Amino acid sequence: MPRFTSPFDGAQLFYRDYQPNKTEYRCIAPDRRGFGNSDWNGPEPGMEQIDYNVFAQDTAHLLEKLDIGPFIFVAASMGPGETLLAYERSEFVRSNCMGFFWVGPALPFPLATPENPTAPSRELWDSMLEGFPLDLTDRLQKLGTNADVPIMCVHGDQDLGCPYEASSKVIKEIIPRTNVKSVTTSQALTHTIALAKRLTNVQMGLWVRLKRYSQSIS
Template identity: 20%
Template sequence: MGFVTTKDGVEIFYKDWGPKDAQVVYFHHGWPLSSDDWDAQMLFFVEKGFRVVAHDRRGHGRSSQVWDWHDMDHYADDTAAVVKHLDLKGAVHVGHSTGGGEVVHYIARHGEDRVSKAVIIAAVPPIMVKTESNPGGLPKEVFDDLQAQLFANRAHFYHEIPAGPFYGYNRPDAKPSQGIIWNWWRQGMMGSAKAHYDGIVAFSQTDFTEDLKKITIPVLVMHGDDDQIVPYEDSGPLSAKLLPNGTLKTYSGFSHGMPTFNADTINADLLAFIQG
């Protein structure tokens, strides 16, 4: 564990576990969480002999709570700073939700020289918000409402998301885990309200279409068809079509939080893709 300071003076917290000469798997967390959300994956892969790396996005977790520049360009540049600091080569980058957008934008913006493969899980690309070119997207009012709820009572809002749609705990046959719910809340409340408020714009309005077209390395697109946060039809299949070397894997009944809720399945499929 350590920190790297970016060009604009932001301290980015990162974890770096495992043998330094092993294959690197780099994990990118979703909004508004931290690298802790990858516990199930990082423990699994480090025990398999991999080197695992993950950082807390600016304004999230243990990274600096700066008030500005919470956008995909800076998220991608922060990733590049960690990669350069650790001199990572041939890494497999894995991103969940907003982290999937971060992975896509990082590779498109900084090139493929240090990357071998990528995985995006329940990820926000190509674009979430409804526009003329994306008629199937969610209305901007949906994201405006998220900002309003965060502004009004962030602590309550951050309980209701994991207790409800994030893990599918609002489904009739669900069996909520209070540990999972409170761990989500804990991670969210560690970060900056301002960073999270601005981050809603970053993950919903960034158009990753051209980024996806630029990426030539193999990319696995994993998405559950019961995702209530990033709807399946307007994300996973569209991203896979735009990627020159993309493969879509659809999970029946899986929620947005499938890396945690369905860790055994996700870990096995990640391992197969990385070793394939």
């Protein structure tokens, strides 16, 4: 089973590397530290606590290590924040990321505040996100201003953890070019199929973008 060593603390982190199938796309699926087959911490404790930034550092390091070339991020829940920070911190990621596909993103800030009253309450998140109270609004604004990378958000209308009104809708307001798709309760039984179709459409758009990219450097 492939693993890589985190530069943060030496933790051994697991990932799967699915080779291209009939769609001709390679898929790299890492287990975030503390999840699946990945360690939570390593033998060399970092000077800072493990947080979103460390997750992003791990992700960027894996992509740089594999040197995969142009790719698209597919992430859900807390994952979109991780991909956003990885994009911000790594020149390699910025140069090769062709798009973001976010499912039920916990962005820009997964906590109810006067500015974001529709998000879940602090009591709900305290037990789940201790150490992760990171407002990514500024990062989203920067992404919207400084890059033209495509973004797509798919969100269920019954997502109580991070409702559409507090996340995907807000992302669209911050970055108008974001393509937002809402999945209703009546679509729940076919959610996987619908999601797969939308991801396939994104892949086709990615293929066109990659082709243009290849032509521009040839």
